[in-house]
Amino acid sequence: MHNILIIGAGGVGSVVAHKCAMLPEIFGQITLASRTLSKCEAIAAEVKQRTGREITTASVDADVVEQTVALIRQCGAKLLINVALPYQDLHLMDACLEAGCDYLDTANYEPLDLAKFEYSWQWAYQNRFSDAGLSALLGSGFDPGVTNVFTRWALKHHFDEIHTLDIIDVNGGDHGKAFATNFNPEINIREVTAPCRHFEEGAFVESPPMSKHQSFECPDGVGTYEIYRMYHEELESLVKHMPTLRRAQFWMSFSPNYLKHLEVLQNVGMTRIDPVSYQGMQIVPLQFLKAVLPNPGDLGQSTKGRTCIGNVITGVQNGQFKAIYVYNICDHEACFAEVGSQAISYTTGVPAMIGAKQMLAGGWRKPGVWNIEQHDPDGFMADLNVHGLPWQCIELSSEAAAALKVC
Numbered sequence: 001m002h003n004i005l006i007i008g009a010g011g012v013g014s015v016v017a018h019k020c021a022m023l024p025e026i027f028g029q030i031t032l033a034s035r036t037l038s039k040c041e042a043i044a045a046e047v048k049q050r051t052g053r054e055i056t057t058a059s060v061d062a063d064v065v066e067q068t069v070a071l072i073r074q075c076g077a078k079l080l081i082n083v084a085l086p087y088q089d090l091h092l093m094d095a096c097l098e099a100g101c102d103y104l105d106t107a108n109y110e111p112l113d114l115a116k117f118e119y120s121w122q123w124a125y126q127n128r129f130s131d132a133g134l135s136a137l138l139g140s141g142f143d144p145g146v147t148n149v150f151t152r153w154a155l156k157h158h159f160d161e162i163h164t165l166d167i168i169d170v171n172g173g174d175h176g177k178a179f180a181t182n183f184n185p186e187i188n189i190r191e192v193t194a195p196c197r198h199f200e201e202g203a204f205v206e207s208p209p210m211s212k213h214q215s216f217e218c219p220d221g222v223g224t225y226e227i228y229r230m231y232h233e234e235l236e237s238l239v240k241h242m243p244t245l246r247r248a249q250f251w252m253s254f255s256p257n258y259l260k261h262l263e264v265l266q267n268v269g270m271t272r273i274d275p276v277s278y279q280g281m282q283i284v285p286l287q288f289l290k291a292v293l294p295n296p297g298d299l300g301q302s303t304k305g306r307t308c309i310g311n312v313i314t315g316v317q318n319g320q321f322k323a324i325y326v327y328n329i330c331d332h333e334a335c336f337a338e339v340g341s342q343a344i345s346y347t348t349g350v351p352a353m354i355g356a357k358q359m360l361a362g363g364w365r366k367p368g369v370w371n372i373e374q375h376d377p378d379g380f381m382a383d384l385n386v387h388g389l390p391w392q393c394i395e396l397s398s399e400a401a402a403a404l405k406v407c
Ligand code: NDP
Pocket: 007, 008, 009, 010, 011, 012, 013, 033, 034, 035, 036, 037, 039, 060, 061, 062, 063, 083, 084, 085, 086, 088, 106, 107, 139, 140, 141, 142, 143, 144, 145, 182, 183, 184, 185, 187, 296, 297, 344, 347, 348
Protein backbone atom coordinates (compact mmCIF):
# COMPACT_ATOMS: atom_id res chain seq x y z
CA MET A 1 0.00 0.00 0.00
CA HIS A 2 1.39 3.39 -0.98
CA ASN A 3 0.14 6.91 -0.38
CA ILE A 4 -0.63 8.87 -3.53
CA LEU A 5 -1.39 12.49 -4.36
CA ILE A 6 -3.78 13.24 -7.25
CA ILE A 7 -3.59 16.82 -8.55
CA GLY A 8 -6.61 18.06 -10.54
CA ALA A 9 -10.26 17.69 -9.62
CA GLY A 10 -11.83 17.82 -13.08
CA GLY A 11 -13.53 15.08 -15.10
CA VAL A 12 -10.37 12.95 -15.26
CA GLY A 13 -9.36 13.56 -11.63
CA SER A 14 -12.73 12.27 -10.49
CA VAL A 15 -12.30 8.98 -12.38
CA VAL A 16 -8.73 8.51 -11.11
CA ALA A 17 -9.89 9.09 -7.52
CA HIS A 18 -12.73 6.56 -7.88
CA LYS A 19 -10.64 3.87 -9.57
CA CYS A 20 -7.71 4.20 -7.13
CA ALA A 21 -10.14 4.02 -4.20
CA MET A 22 -11.42 0.71 -5.58
CA LEU A 23 -7.94 -0.85 -5.11
CA PRO A 24 -7.08 -0.39 -1.42
CA GLU A 25 -4.44 -3.14 -1.60
CA ILE A 26 -2.36 -0.91 -3.94
CA PHE A 27 -3.37 2.64 -3.12
CA GLY A 28 -3.13 3.52 0.58
CA GLN A 29 -4.04 7.03 1.65
CA ILE A 30 -5.34 8.99 -1.34
CA THR A 31 -5.11 12.78 -1.31
CA LEU A 32 -6.98 14.73 -3.99
CA ALA A 33 -5.85 18.33 -4.40
CA SER A 34 -6.77 21.09 -6.81
CA ARG A 35 -7.04 24.86 -6.96
CA THR A 36 -10.68 24.78 -5.83
CA LEU A 37 -11.14 22.79 -2.62
CA SER A 38 -14.92 22.46 -3.04
CA LYS A 39 -14.43 20.42 -6.27
CA CYS A 40 -12.16 17.99 -4.38
CA GLU A 41 -14.68 17.72 -1.56
CA ALA A 42 -17.53 16.98 -3.95
CA ILE A 43 -15.51 14.17 -5.56
CA ALA A 44 -14.47 12.82 -2.14
CA ALA A 45 -18.15 12.63 -1.14
CA GLU A 46 -18.98 10.67 -4.31
CA VAL A 47 -16.03 8.33 -3.78
CA LYS A 48 -17.17 7.69 -0.21
CA GLN A 49 -20.70 6.98 -1.38
CA ARG A 50 -19.63 4.61 -4.19
CA THR A 51 -16.66 2.82 -2.60
CA GLY A 52 -16.98 3.46 1.13
CA ARG A 53 -13.45 4.89 1.20
CA GLU A 54 -12.43 8.21 2.75
CA ILE A 55 -10.04 10.25 0.68
CA THR A 56 -8.23 13.35 1.91
CA THR A 57 -8.66 16.68 0.11
CA ALA A 58 -6.50 19.80 -0.11
CA SER A 59 -6.23 23.07 -1.97
CA VAL A 60 -3.05 23.70 -3.94
CA ASP A 61 -1.84 25.97 -6.71
CA ALA A 62 0.22 23.51 -8.72
CA ASP A 63 2.07 26.36 -10.38
CA VAL A 64 3.68 27.21 -7.03
CA VAL A 65 6.31 24.53 -6.52
CA GLU A 66 6.71 25.12 -2.76
CA GLN A 67 2.98 24.51 -2.20
CA THR A 68 3.12 21.13 -3.92
CA VAL A 69 6.37 20.17 -2.14
CA ALA A 70 4.76 20.93 1.24
CA LEU A 71 1.67 18.91 0.31
CA ILE A 72 3.69 15.89 -0.90
CA ARG A 73 5.61 15.91 2.40
CA GLN A 74 2.45 16.34 4.45
CA CYS A 75 0.60 13.41 2.86
CA GLY A 76 3.69 11.20 2.45
CA ALA A 77 2.91 10.53 -1.21
CA LYS A 78 5.14 8.08 -3.03
CA LEU A 79 3.58 8.98 -6.38
CA LEU A 80 2.00 12.16 -7.73
CA ILE A 81 -0.67 11.68 -10.43
CA ASN A 82 -0.95 14.87 -12.45
CA VAL A 83 -4.40 15.25 -13.98
CA ALA A 84 -4.44 19.04 -13.78
CA LEU A 85 -3.61 20.81 -17.05
CA PRO A 86 -0.55 20.43 -19.31
CA TYR A 87 0.61 23.91 -18.18
CA GLN A 88 1.40 22.45 -14.74
CA ASP A 89 3.60 19.53 -15.88
CA LEU A 90 7.02 21.12 -15.35
CA HIS A 91 6.13 22.74 -12.02
CA LEU A 92 4.84 19.40 -10.76
CA MET A 93 7.94 17.55 -11.99
CA ASP A 94 10.08 20.15 -10.17
CA ALA A 95 8.05 19.59 -7.00
CA CYS A 96 8.47 15.80 -7.27
CA LEU A 97 12.24 16.16 -7.61
CA GLU A 98 12.41 18.41 -4.57
CA ALA A 99 10.15 16.26 -2.38
CA GLY A 100 11.44 12.85 -3.59
CA CYS A 101 8.24 11.59 -5.19
CA ASP A 102 7.53 9.69 -8.42
CA TYR A 103 5.47 11.41 -11.16
CA LEU A 104 2.80 10.40 -13.72
CA ASP A 105 0.78 12.45 -16.20
CA THR A 106 -1.61 12.07 -19.15
CA ALA A 107 -0.67 15.02 -21.38
CA ASN A 108 2.65 16.56 -22.33
CA TYR A 109 3.77 20.03 -21.33
CA GLU A 110 2.31 23.01 -23.14
CA PRO A 111 3.28 26.63 -22.41
CA LEU A 112 0.29 28.78 -21.46
CA ASP A 113 1.04 31.50 -24.00
CA LEU A 114 2.02 29.29 -26.95
CA ALA A 115 -0.28 26.70 -28.57
CA LYS A 116 2.50 24.16 -28.92
CA PHE A 117 3.05 20.84 -27.25
CA GLU A 118 6.06 18.57 -27.47
CA TYR A 119 8.04 16.24 -25.24
CA SER A 120 11.40 18.05 -25.37
CA TRP A 121 10.72 20.03 -22.20
CA GLN A 122 9.91 16.89 -20.19
CA TRP A 123 12.55 14.66 -21.80
CA ALA A 124 15.06 17.26 -20.58
CA TYR A 125 14.33 16.04 -17.00
CA GLN A 126 15.75 12.56 -17.76
CA ASN A 127 19.08 13.00 -15.90
CA ARG A 128 17.56 14.82 -12.94
CA PHE A 129 15.01 12.05 -12.33
CA SER A 130 17.51 9.31 -12.92
CA ASP A 131 20.15 10.92 -10.64
CA ALA A 132 17.51 11.32 -7.91
CA GLY A 133 16.45 7.66 -8.26
CA LEU A 134 12.93 8.83 -9.13
CA SER A 135 10.64 7.65 -11.89
CA ALA A 136 8.38 9.69 -14.18
CA LEU A 137 5.78 8.13 -16.48
CA LEU A 138 4.60 10.39 -19.32
CA GLY A 139 1.30 10.04 -21.16
CA SER A 140 -0.68 7.44 -19.19
CA GLY A 141 -4.17 8.30 -20.50
CA PHE A 142 -5.87 6.73 -23.51
CA ASP A 143 -4.32 8.71 -26.32
CA PRO A 144 -1.54 9.17 -25.41
CA GLY A 145 -1.44 6.14 -23.19
CA VAL A 146 -3.35 3.03 -24.18
CA THR A 147 -2.66 3.70 -27.87
CA ASN A 148 1.10 3.70 -27.15
CA VAL A 149 0.79 0.47 -25.14
CA PHE A 150 -1.26 -1.13 -27.96
CA THR A 151 1.61 -0.31 -30.33
CA ARG A 152 4.31 -1.74 -28.05
CA TRP A 153 2.19 -4.85 -27.38
CA ALA A 154 1.62 -5.33 -31.14
CA LEU A 155 5.36 -5.15 -31.75
CA LYS A 156 6.04 -7.62 -28.94
CA HIS A 157 3.44 -10.21 -29.92
CA HIS A 158 2.50 -9.74 -33.58
CA PHE A 159 5.32 -8.22 -35.62
CA ASP A 160 9.04 -8.34 -36.24
CA GLU A 161 8.78 -4.81 -37.62
CA ILE A 162 5.99 -2.26 -37.62
CA HIS A 163 5.72 -0.11 -40.74
CA THR A 164 2.50 1.90 -40.50
CA LEU A 165 0.40 3.08 -37.59
CA ASP A 166 -3.00 4.76 -37.76
CA ILE A 167 -4.52 5.74 -34.42
CA ILE A 168 -8.25 6.27 -34.81
CA ASP A 169 -10.20 7.99 -32.04
CA VAL A 170 -13.95 7.90 -32.57
CA ASN A 171 -16.38 9.35 -30.09
CA GLY A 172 -19.76 8.03 -31.15
CA GLY A 173 -21.40 9.69 -28.15
CA ASP A 174 -23.97 12.46 -28.09
CA HIS A 175 -24.15 14.79 -25.09
CA GLY A 176 -27.27 16.56 -26.28
CA LYS A 177 -25.70 20.05 -26.05
CA ALA A 178 -25.41 22.48 -28.98
CA PHE A 179 -21.63 22.62 -28.48
CA ALA A 180 -19.36 21.15 -25.82
CA THR A 181 -15.94 19.55 -25.61
CA ASN A 182 -15.36 16.20 -23.94
CA PHE A 183 -12.37 17.31 -21.93
CA ASN A 184 -10.98 20.66 -20.87
CA PRO A 185 -12.26 23.03 -23.62
CA GLU A 186 -9.16 25.20 -23.66
CA ILE A 187 -6.79 22.26 -24.18
CA ASN A 188 -9.18 20.55 -26.61
CA ILE A 189 -9.65 23.59 -28.84
CA ARG A 190 -5.92 24.45 -28.84
CA GLU A 191 -5.27 20.87 -29.97
CA VAL A 192 -7.83 20.64 -32.78
CA THR A 193 -7.10 24.07 -34.28
CA ALA A 194 -3.35 23.40 -34.55
CA PRO A 195 -1.83 22.55 -37.96
CA CYS A 196 -1.87 18.83 -38.73
CA ARG A 197 1.41 16.91 -38.67
CA HIS A 198 1.90 13.30 -39.59
CA PHE A 199 5.04 11.20 -39.92
CA GLU A 200 6.08 9.93 -43.34
CA GLU A 201 9.41 8.43 -44.48
CA GLY A 202 11.56 9.81 -41.68
CA ALA A 203 10.05 13.25 -41.12
CA PHE A 204 6.95 15.06 -39.90
CA VAL A 205 4.93 16.62 -42.71
CA GLU A 206 2.67 19.62 -41.98
CA SER A 207 -0.74 20.25 -43.56
CA PRO A 208 -3.62 22.64 -42.75
CA PRO A 209 -5.88 21.68 -39.80
CA MET A 210 -8.70 19.24 -40.70
CA SER A 211 -7.68 19.20 -44.37
CA LYS A 212 -7.69 15.41 -44.75
CA HIS A 213 -10.64 13.27 -43.74
CA GLN A 214 -12.39 10.03 -44.58
CA SER A 215 -15.22 7.85 -43.44
CA PHE A 216 -14.48 5.07 -40.94
CA GLU A 217 -16.75 2.19 -39.99
CA CYS A 218 -16.22 1.14 -36.38
CA PRO A 219 -16.66 -2.50 -35.38
CA ASP A 220 -19.47 -3.91 -33.24
CA GLY A 221 -22.13 -1.57 -34.57
CA VAL A 222 -20.67 1.62 -33.07
CA GLY A 223 -21.34 3.27 -36.42
CA THR A 224 -19.65 5.03 -39.32
CA TYR A 225 -18.03 8.39 -38.65
CA GLU A 226 -16.04 11.01 -40.48
CA ILE A 227 -12.49 11.02 -39.09
CA TYR A 228 -10.04 13.92 -39.54
CA ARG A 229 -6.27 13.67 -39.59
CA MET A 230 -4.63 15.82 -36.93
CA TYR A 231 -1.46 16.01 -34.90
CA HIS A 232 -1.39 14.21 -31.58
CA GLU A 233 1.44 14.03 -29.10
CA GLU A 234 1.98 10.27 -29.02
CA LEU A 235 3.20 10.37 -32.64
CA GLU A 236 6.35 12.16 -31.46
CA SER A 237 7.37 9.55 -28.89
CA LEU A 238 6.20 6.52 -30.89
CA VAL A 239 8.27 7.31 -33.99
CA LYS A 240 11.27 7.91 -31.72
CA HIS A 241 10.90 4.63 -29.86
CA MET A 242 9.79 2.52 -32.85
CA PRO A 243 12.24 3.56 -35.55
CA THR A 244 10.94 1.09 -38.16
CA LEU A 245 7.74 3.16 -38.50
CA ARG A 246 7.50 4.54 -42.03
CA ARG A 247 4.21 6.32 -41.55
CA ALA A 248 2.27 7.30 -38.42
CA GLN A 249 -1.00 9.22 -38.40
CA PHE A 250 -3.67 10.18 -35.90
CA TRP A 251 -7.37 10.52 -36.76
CA MET A 252 -10.26 11.83 -34.68
CA SER A 253 -13.98 11.91 -35.40
CA PHE A 254 -15.86 15.21 -35.36
CA SER A 255 -19.50 15.83 -36.10
CA PRO A 256 -20.47 18.44 -38.70
CA ASN A 257 -22.14 20.34 -35.85
CA TYR A 258 -18.91 20.49 -33.81
CA LEU A 259 -16.92 21.67 -36.83
CA LYS A 260 -19.52 24.30 -37.73
CA HIS A 261 -19.41 25.80 -34.23
CA LEU A 262 -15.61 25.64 -34.11
CA GLU A 263 -15.30 27.45 -37.44
CA VAL A 264 -17.55 30.27 -36.28
CA LEU A 265 -15.73 30.57 -32.94
CA GLN A 266 -12.41 30.75 -34.78
CA ASN A 267 -13.71 33.27 -37.29
CA VAL A 268 -14.95 35.64 -34.60
CA GLY A 269 -11.73 35.39 -32.59
CA MET A 270 -13.06 33.39 -29.64
CA THR A 271 -10.29 30.77 -29.87
CA ARG A 272 -7.47 33.33 -29.56
CA ILE A 273 -5.01 32.71 -26.73
CA ASP A 274 -3.50 36.20 -26.65
CA PRO A 275 -5.03 38.69 -24.15
CA VAL A 276 -7.43 41.37 -25.41
CA SER A 277 -8.46 44.49 -23.56
CA TYR A 278 -12.11 44.45 -22.48
CA GLN A 279 -13.61 47.16 -20.25
CA GLY A 280 -10.23 47.93 -18.75
CA MET A 281 -9.39 44.27 -18.14
CA GLN A 282 -7.13 41.88 -20.00
CA ILE A 283 -9.01 38.72 -20.94
CA VAL A 284 -7.97 35.72 -23.04
CA PRO A 285 -10.88 34.88 -25.39
CA LEU A 286 -10.32 31.10 -25.22
CA GLN A 287 -10.30 31.18 -21.40
CA PHE A 288 -13.53 33.19 -21.43
CA LEU A 289 -15.05 30.69 -23.87
CA LYS A 290 -14.15 27.86 -21.47
CA ALA A 291 -16.01 29.68 -18.72
CA VAL A 292 -19.26 29.78 -20.73
CA LEU A 293 -19.13 26.28 -22.25
CA PRO A 294 -20.56 23.23 -20.46
CA ASN A 295 -18.18 21.68 -17.94
CA PRO A 296 -16.99 18.36 -19.50
CA GLY A 297 -17.15 16.77 -16.06
CA ASP A 298 -20.91 17.40 -16.02
CA LEU A 299 -21.64 15.80 -19.41
CA GLY A 300 -21.90 12.27 -18.04
CA GLN A 301 -25.53 12.65 -17.07
CA SER A 302 -26.66 13.35 -20.63
CA THR A 303 -24.13 11.51 -22.83
CA LYS A 304 -25.25 8.41 -24.70
CA GLY A 305 -23.38 6.22 -27.19
CA ARG A 306 -19.95 4.64 -27.32
CA THR A 307 -16.34 5.55 -27.98
CA CYS A 308 -14.14 3.36 -30.18
CA ILE A 309 -10.42 4.08 -30.00
CA GLY A 310 -7.75 1.88 -31.48
CA ASN A 311 -4.79 1.34 -33.75
CA VAL A 312 -4.55 -0.10 -37.23
CA ILE A 313 -1.00 -1.41 -37.51
CA THR A 314 0.76 -3.00 -40.46
CA GLY A 315 4.20 -4.54 -40.71
CA VAL A 316 5.93 -7.85 -41.24
CA GLN A 317 6.18 -11.08 -39.29
CA ASN A 318 8.42 -13.89 -40.50
CA GLY A 319 8.87 -11.99 -43.73
CA GLN A 320 5.12 -11.83 -44.42
CA PHE A 321 2.83 -8.79 -44.50
CA LYS A 322 0.57 -8.58 -41.44
CA ALA A 323 -2.11 -6.11 -40.34
CA ILE A 324 -4.04 -5.88 -37.08
CA TYR A 325 -6.64 -3.62 -35.53
CA VAL A 326 -6.54 -3.40 -31.73
CA TYR A 327 -9.23 -1.33 -30.07
CA ASN A 328 -11.45 -0.64 -27.09
CA ILE A 329 -15.11 0.27 -27.14
CA CYS A 330 -16.45 2.14 -24.14
CA ASP A 331 -20.06 2.99 -23.33
CA HIS A 332 -20.76 6.48 -21.96
CA GLU A 333 -23.78 5.41 -19.91
CA ALA A 334 -21.97 2.42 -18.37
CA CYS A 335 -19.15 4.76 -17.26
CA PHE A 336 -21.67 7.10 -15.71
CA ALA A 337 -23.34 4.24 -13.87
CA GLU A 338 -19.98 3.09 -12.48
CA VAL A 339 -18.22 6.33 -11.51
CA GLY A 340 -20.51 9.23 -12.50
CA SER A 341 -18.43 10.31 -15.55
CA GLN A 342 -18.67 10.20 -19.34
CA ALA A 343 -16.43 7.88 -21.33
CA ILE A 344 -13.78 10.45 -22.32
CA SER A 345 -12.90 11.14 -18.69
CA TYR A 346 -13.22 7.40 -17.97
CA THR A 347 -10.97 6.25 -20.81
CA THR A 348 -8.32 8.73 -19.56
CA GLY A 349 -8.68 8.16 -15.82
CA VAL A 350 -8.63 4.35 -15.88
CA PRO A 351 -5.24 4.13 -17.71
CA ALA A 352 -3.85 6.76 -15.32
CA MET A 353 -4.80 4.47 -12.43
CA ILE A 354 -3.38 1.42 -14.23
CA GLY A 355 -0.11 3.25 -15.01
CA ALA A 356 0.13 4.20 -11.32
CA LYS A 357 -0.53 0.59 -10.33
CA GLN A 358 2.21 -0.62 -12.68
CA MET A 359 4.64 1.90 -11.16
CA LEU A 360 3.79 1.01 -7.57
CA ALA A 361 3.40 -2.75 -7.90
CA GLY A 362 4.01 -3.91 -11.45
CA GLY A 363 7.73 -3.40 -12.13
CA TRP A 364 7.44 -0.14 -14.06
CA ARG A 365 9.34 1.89 -11.50
CA LYS A 366 12.77 2.60 -12.93
CA PRO A 367 14.72 5.82 -12.41
CA GLY A 368 14.37 8.34 -15.24
CA VAL A 369 11.66 9.83 -17.45
CA TRP A 370 9.78 7.31 -19.59
CA ASN A 371 7.08 7.37 -22.21
CA ILE A 372 4.61 4.60 -21.56
CA GLU A 373 5.62 2.53 -24.62
CA GLN A 374 9.11 2.14 -23.15
CA HIS A 375 7.75 -0.24 -20.50
CA ASP A 376 6.71 -3.88 -20.92
CA PRO A 377 3.06 -3.76 -22.05
CA ASP A 378 1.72 -7.10 -20.79
CA GLY A 379 0.67 -6.22 -17.22
CA PHE A 380 -0.97 -3.00 -18.39
CA MET A 381 -2.84 -4.82 -21.19
CA ALA A 382 -4.08 -7.42 -18.70
CA ASP A 383 -5.22 -4.68 -16.31
CA LEU A 384 -7.22 -2.93 -19.04
CA ASN A 385 -9.38 -6.04 -19.28
CA VAL A 386 -9.85 -6.21 -15.52
CA HIS A 387 -10.46 -2.55 -14.72
CA GLY A 388 -13.08 -1.45 -17.25
CA LEU A 389 -11.42 -1.03 -20.66
CA PRO A 390 -11.49 -4.47 -22.32
CA TRP A 391 -9.82 -4.58 -25.73
CA GLN A 392 -10.09 -6.68 -28.86
CA CYS A 393 -7.47 -7.48 -31.46
CA ILE A 394 -8.43 -8.64 -34.92
CA GLU A 395 -6.11 -9.67 -37.70
CA LEU A 396 -6.83 -8.02 -41.04
CA SER A 397 -6.18 -9.39 -44.48
CA SER A 398 -4.27 -7.01 -46.73
CA GLU A 399 -7.61 -6.33 -48.53
CA ALA A 400 -9.38 -5.62 -45.24
CA ALA A 401 -6.54 -3.35 -44.09
CA ALA A 402 -6.74 -1.47 -47.39
CA ALA A 403 -10.55 -1.33 -47.13
CA LEU A 404 -10.22 0.50 -43.80
CA LYS A 405 -8.83 3.25 -46.01
CA VAL A 406 -6.56 4.77 -43.37
CA CYS A 407 -4.12 6.02 -45.95
P1 NDP B 1 -10.63 19.78 -16.28
O1 NDP B 1 -10.50 21.16 -16.80
O2 NDP B 1 -11.97 19.17 -16.09
O3 NDP B 1 -9.87 19.67 -14.87
C1 NDP B 1 -8.60 20.22 -14.67
C2 NDP B 1 -8.39 20.38 -13.17
O4 NDP B 1 -7.08 20.90 -12.98
C3 NDP B 1 -9.38 21.33 -12.53
O5 NDP B 1 -9.88 20.72 -11.36
C4 NDP B 1 -8.51 22.53 -12.19
O6 NDP B 1 -8.80 23.11 -10.96
C5 NDP B 1 -7.16 21.90 -11.98
N1 NDP B 1 -6.12 22.91 -12.14
C6 NDP B 1 -5.89 23.73 -13.20
N2 NDP B 1 -4.85 24.53 -12.92
C7 NDP B 1 -4.43 24.22 -11.67
C8 NDP B 1 -3.40 24.71 -10.82
N3 NDP B 1 -2.58 25.71 -11.19
N4 NDP B 1 -3.28 24.15 -9.61
C9 NDP B 1 -4.09 23.15 -9.20
N5 NDP B 1 -5.07 22.65 -9.95
C10 NDP B 1 -5.23 23.19 -11.17
O7 NDP B 1 -9.73 18.86 -17.22
P2 NDP B 1 -9.91 17.31 -17.55
O8 NDP B 1 -10.15 16.57 -16.28
O9 NDP B 1 -10.83 17.17 -18.68
O10 NDP B 1 -8.44 16.93 -18.07
C11 NDP B 1 -7.36 16.75 -17.17
C12 NDP B 1 -6.09 16.43 -17.94
O11 NDP B 1 -6.27 15.23 -18.67
C13 NDP B 1 -5.67 17.50 -18.96
O12 NDP B 1 -4.28 17.68 -18.87
C14 NDP B 1 -6.01 16.87 -20.29
O13 NDP B 1 -5.17 17.34 -21.32
C15 NDP B 1 -5.73 15.41 -19.98
N6 NDP B 1 -6.43 14.49 -20.90
C16 NDP B 1 -5.71 13.45 -21.43
C17 NDP B 1 -6.32 12.55 -22.31
C18 NDP B 1 -5.57 11.36 -22.79
O14 NDP B 1 -6.20 10.45 -23.34
N7 NDP B 1 -4.27 11.25 -22.63
C19 NDP B 1 -7.71 12.72 -22.73
C20 NDP B 1 -8.42 13.78 -22.03
C21 NDP B 1 -7.77 14.64 -21.18
P3 NDP B 1 -9.96 24.16 -10.62
O15 NDP B 1 -11.03 23.92 -11.60
O16 NDP B 1 -10.27 23.78 -9.25
O17 NDP B 1 -9.38 25.51 -10.76
